[in-house]
Amino acid sequence: MKIAIVTGASSGMGREMVYQLADRFGGLSEIWVIARRMERLDEFDGKLPLKVRKFALDITDAESLKRLKNELEVVRPEVKLLVNSAGCGKYGKIGELTPEESSNMIRLNIEALTAVTELVLPYISANSRIIQFASAAAFVPQPGFAVYAATKSYVLSYTRALAQELKSRNISVTAVCPGSVETEFFDYALDGKKLPLYKKAVISQPEVVVKHAIQDSLMGKRMSISGPVMKGFFVLCKFLPHDLIMRFIK
């Protein structure tokens, strides 16, 4: 049975991925959707042209990961697409965030993404694809958003290495690196604070970022950077001293 698995499917870019993948990949029998809020996953009912298997899981929790592992062992699907979209960020200077807030980002963005990737990997067949949500925050350290940016640097580095390792198995791996995208991400991230103006000015829509990410994945690209502004930012981060860019961000 050929399936796609999407984490973070209850909102934002993960939810959009589910709709666009179901539209574009006709050969799938099922799509497995993962997030904590089941009532949000229920919203897929009757809206997709394939069976949806819903998992209300907190993927930072070992027991939840065991449930996913068991389901994979029982069903033994052929995973054609894995999308790791679950992630969170919290603005605040180092020392201002609570230890839990910092640790939540590390556990979800780094540990859970790694765990889900490695759990699903044995079921991913040749000519399949993995899409990991990193961020443009991975390109340069971000004062005021330091832990989040560091977690996304991990995702980008891990994903690039994974792409190299899986090349011989003909599995394409893409790190998606958007700038700001209009989703519920900012409800938790900002917690009443204002989004920096330079980020607000270049905010994208999830439909556009996801469409671009799928196209880049189909083309076998290792990074997906949507839009000329973010592409320009990526080039700047490659060539300008990071101290200078950080001064601007601050």
Ligand SMILES: NC(=O)c1ccc[n+]([C@@H]2O[C@H](COP(=O)([O-])OP(=O)(O)OC[C@H]3O[C@@H](n4cnc5c(N)ncnc54)[C@H](OP(=O)(O)O)[C@@H]3O)[C@@H](O)[C@H]2O)c1
């Ligand atoms: N929005 C942006 O500006 C932006 C920019 C660059 C990169 N990104 C990255 O893109 C990805 C998607 O972000 P988004 O903007 O779509 O955010 P979002 O709308 O807040 O969606 C985050 C998703 O992650 C799920 N999630 C959170 N904690 C979880 C947990 N412990 N276990 C399982 N699922 C969990 C949420 O579902 P539940 O709450 O139901 O669990 C939700 O479905 C993230 O990795 C984010 O870091 C976002």
